[in-house]
Amino acid sequence: MRRAERLHxxxxxxxxxxxxxVSAERLAREFEVSVRTVKRDLDALESSGAPVWSRPGPGGGYGLSAGASLPPVSxxxxxxxxxxxxVSAAPEAPYADLATAGIRKIVDVLDPKTRERADELAARVWVNTAASSSRTIRSALEEAMSEQRVVRIRYTAGDGSTTVRDVEPVLFASTSGQWYLVGWCRMRDAxxxxxxxxxxxxxxxxAVCAGHTIDEVGEPPANAKPVHGGRV
Structure with a gap:
């Protein structure tokens, strides 16, 4: 692992x-380096502006101050x-446009050599996606979800019937290659x-949503998880 990756x-x-x-010894075992190297890395993080704190004695160790943000990392x-x-492979995903802009910001602040290598590698990854649905519709759904406001939709079901419904958004879900808005339908009361x-x-x-929760949707399939599924 390169040092920049290890610091991150x-x-x-x-x-x-x-x-x-967490103790320096545990960090050393985790990253397969010496305790001395870990302490040098901790000093480097602190010098870069990271709010690193240390607590001596039994039960002590190192951590980051609560509520503080991390400095930019490579x-x-x-x-x-x-x-x-x-992101390129999932243009229909909620907030995909914001994700694209965010990633571009990250790439733009990389050091020139790393950015050049990233651009070269990116040219070796091709993505062919289906035409995206209306950006206006997706923006409205994203706003309704973020602000927890009722969204009025014109919807055509699988049998061809079309209805206009007021929906309280609860979650976005992706299954079998399709994205769904899952919410409380005021027309069906369900x-x-x-x-x-x-x-x-x-x-x-x-109109503000009444506060329906994801628990009302039911248990997700065993192979489904929130997008922060890797978070500890």
């Missing part, structure tokens, strides 16, 4: 451990391309799944 992983591990902290070319590929590609129009209303 180290800062992430310190963030995850929270107030309990990505490897492969990590940068992995992010670009994931949780319903709406395939995004069948939504012909969407308008965010001023």
């Amino acid at each position: 992983a180290l800062s992430e591990m310190l963030r995850r451990t929270g107030a309990r902290g 990505l490897s070319p492969a990590q940068a391309v992995a992010l670009m590929a994931a 949780i319903r799944w709406f395939m995004v590609s069948r939504i012909e129009r969407a308008t965010v209303t001023k």
